[in-house]
Amino acid sequence: EVQLVQSGAEVKKPGESLKISCKCSGYSLTSYWIGWVRQMPGKGLEWMGIIYPGDSDTRYSPSFQGQVTISVDKSIGTAFLQWSSLKASDTAMYFCVRTTVTTPVDYWGQGTLVTVSS
Amino acid sequence: EIVLTQSPDFQSVTPKEKVTITCRASQSIGSSLHWYQQKPDQSPKLLIKYASQSISGVPSRFSGSGSGTDFTLTINSLEAEDAAAYYCHQSSSLPLTFGGGTKVEIK
Numbered sequence A: 001e002v003q004l005v006q007s008g009a010e011v012k013k014p015g016e017s018l019k020i021s022c023k024c025s026g027y028s029l030t031s032y033w034i035g036w037v038r039q040m041p042g043k044g045l046e047w048m049g050i051i052y053p054g055d056s057d058t059r060y061s062p063s064f065q066g067q068v069t070i071s072v073d074k075s076i077g078t079a080f081l082q083w084s085s086l087k088a089s090d091t092a093m094y095f096c097v098r099t100t101v102t103t104p105v106d107y108w109g110q111g112t113l114v115t116v117s118s
Numbered sequence B: 001e002i003v004l005t006q007s008p009d010f011q012s013v014t015p016k017e018k019v020t021i022t023c024r025a026s027q028s029i030g031s032s033l034h035w036y037q038q039k040p041d042q043s044p045k046l047l048i049k050y051a052s053q054s055i056s057g058v059p060s061r062f063s064g065s066g067s068g069t070d071f072t073l074t075i076n077s078l079e080a081e082d083a084a085a086y087y088c089h090q091s092s093s094l095p096l097t098f099g100g101g102t103k104v105e106i107k
Helices: none
Strands: A003-006 A011-012 A017-027 A033-038 A044-053 A059-060 A069-073 A078-083 A094-097 A113-115 B003-008 B010-013 B021-025 B033-038 B045-049 B062-066 B072-075 B084-090 B102-106
Touching: A003 A011, A003 A094, A011 A017, A017 A033, A017 A094, A017 A113, A033 A078, A044 A069, A059 A069, A078 A094, B003 B084, B010 B021, B021 B033, B021 B084, B021 B102, B033 B062, B045 B062, B072 B084
Parallel strands: A011 A113, B010 B102
Antiparallel strands: A003 A017, A017 A078, A033 A044, A033 A094, A044 A059, A069 A078, A094 A113, B003 B021, B021 B072, B033 B045, B033 B084, B062 B072, B084 B102
């Protein structure tokens, strides 16, 4: 069974760093890309970027380039999304997803809620 | 970047009514357009792929059409359980993008 299981909710202060995770199982990791999608409170879905676990090729959406870092540890089947200095505007639900880039998203993680508040 | 413009943003509909949501792409994307449903506090779920292809397990009242730049999601005979937000997504070129979403409320 394909599963994308994300790490738990986080509450952080502005300026702090954070790394959230997405554990992928039940399929061949190198057959798909993993993406990250942001959903701010009461708002729509936004693509942040995608990464290919085979060679860590990463593509960021323009709005997120330089704002976050997407990485993957193939040996443990886990993708990561990290911030070096959080802002209040990073408060959102973050979903990891499975895709082949040219196909629809067929699996979604359960989401990780990140709250940034002083 | 391909921009997807959905309309309307919000629709309040009575049960059994027909719902039509449109998604317009800023450039031609062939049939690389997919539709998702997101209910409150849930992850989105794939409804329609490649503009018009149905997904196993999705009720037949959901259908999609279109190609190029103009696409439509239709919900025939709306049911109460269809209250949700609906999003289009293009996989024609990077960066991948979503439409802004349409919230469907049941009157």
